[in-house]
Amino acid sequence: MQNFDYMTPTRLIFGRESIVKLPSVMSQFGKKILLAYGGGSIKKIGLYDRVIKLLEGYDIVELSGIQPNPKYDPSVLDGVRLCKEHNIDVILAVGGGSVLDCSKAIAAGAKYDGDPWDLISYKAKAQAALPIVDIITLAATGSEYDCGGVISRTETNDKIGYMDPHLFPAVSILDPVYTFSVSKKQTAAGIADAMNHTMEQYFAADTTLLNDGFCESMLRSLMINGRKCLDNPEDYNARAEMMLDCTYGCNGILSLGNSPSGWPCHAIEHALSAYYDITHGEGLAIITPRWMRHILSEKTIDRFVKYGINVFGIDASLPKQEIAQKAIDATYKFFESINIPMHLRDVGIDDSRIDEMAHHVAVNEGLDKAYVPLTEQDIREILVASL
Template sequence: MNSFQLYNPTRLVFGKGTVAQLGELVKPYGKRILLVYGGGSIKRTGLYDEVKAQLDGIGAAVFELSGIEPNPRLSTVNKGIEICRRERVDFILAVGGGSVLDASKAIAAGVPYEGDVWDFCVRKAVIREALPLGTILTLAATGSEMNGNAVISNWELKQKRGMGSKLIYPKFSILDPELTFTVPKDQTTNGIVDMMSHVFEQYFSRTTDTPLQERFAESILQTVIENGEIALADGSNYEARANLMLCGTYALNGTLPLGVVTDWATHGIEHEVSAIYDIAHGAGLAIIFPNWMKYVYKERVDRFVQYAVRVWNVDPAGKSDDEIALAGIEATRAYFTRIGAPATLGQLGIGGEELDRMAAEAVLFGPIGSFKKLEKDDVKAILEMSL
């Protein structure tokens, strides 16, 4: 196990009816609020009215930015920055899923910065200050409610890049599982894949002597697997939705990578696919991750054997390590298929015409991953396996 520091300043407010605490949570940060949300589902569900009532109750002046895209655009982020500067906004409130939260974080970082907020994504600048923000989560998936990461897309350049800083951790995040009852099945599926993929990126590591971190990761995976199908069968099952919501948070709130060298190559590959084709992030991960597993598993067969046995209950009797490892990978693919996730890029209408470009962009800043360092040819091979 490596040395580490743990930092997470986000106040997590979890449970039924917790939106009722919004007014008191916002109060310390000012009364000029930018409310950021997506396509309008929060109005159909009544959440918008509840949020506005809470903000009206503290006398807040509310400005709005709606229409955040599933892969949030740089152009939309810039609109938010303009509103914040013009209206002298004190605080940003993100109400939605990971895309809304990520866009809000980018806005928060961009307001005090004199340059282009895209600079943070292409390593031209680092975040030195940011507006405070809070979140109300409506989709369990990305874990953005309790971390300092954000991913946005530059549609003009067909690039999707991330930024990160302790300064863009939400001050608070409200998580009411009932707010996820109306999430469509395909988005629930994508969320399940996304949170499992976050665990994979931190679990498949070359770091040794990390039994607690491994057990944490395995327990999150098992809990997601058990509750995912329940939530898909009954979207209003509170227990299943609550368990998924908490798993999504813990999958990426800084707990799993303590003392561990993590990977993140698969996310890097998927970002290039969705940057060009604008597909759902979870759908892309469902396609690519099992193929990454097949491509790299021999780098550390023992970890894949452990994964197969502990997570998928593969019986090791009479099997070689390779057979056990591959059985675990196949179980992963089978589960993704069972919950309705795509298995090939072809299912999404994606062919091989952009493979070279995607592979080159994925390694623009050098080889990606740590479990196995991937060069351009490696990335292209994994994409070819995914067609």
């Protein structure tokens, strides 16, 4: 078991009508708010009007139009500029994980005198950040309970996972009702995203029985409740459990004491969505079973056997190789069964930039130190198998 130093300073306010606590929450931080949101879905479901009414008397500056795979330019730069121009006290991020990820970069950039990209690219370390409160409307990324975010810079095809302890949200308000209107496509992508967060921590060299149990339970919960959400988008209990699954998925609690895995599927997918701007969860679903098949060996087979037996209920009396193959097949078939496109060509990616992406991942993501080290050729083979 590995040493660790763990902190979760975020307050979670979870459940139906939890938004009523918003005024008392925001009163802790000041009167000048940057309200960050995406393409307008919060207006369609009435959440925008509710927020504005609850925050009557506050000085609110709006940053709208934050995209999935949030962009450094314009969203982060615009947000930093607005914070500095209006002397913002606190950021209120309302929407999905992309809105919150972008808000985290803004929060750090607002307290930094140089180019905010210095912070995102780790050339400089944040010394402070604005406090962040969030209201989450999409169960997927888990950004509401961690200190990281992912930011894309289009002109350089970079998509960087930026983490800093200053970036934990101060308060996250989670009402499963606000996920009822999420489309089937985005619900499925959220399931895949959270499942992969869990798998990235499960497939590691040094793990504990406790963490394995957490991860296996999470995966079963996501599959069972995810299907229920797709079948009945207004199933409150299913939406609630899926939302909590996603919240736990990415803040490290599933892997305390484990050795690091390198998060190889995320590293590869970041190139896909940086180059082609595809839906992150769909890219992960496409890559994951191909990565699994690529790394299956005598060294890793016991991990796949445990995964197959405890997650999918595969007969433990079968030969190890058969259990492992069935586990990988079951992973693929689950994603396929929730109507995720399972080939890169299905999401508009052909073989024209495979070599370029493989090189980009190999140079920038450090997968030579992953659970199973991956060379540029390994990455290329996984991408080709995913076509």
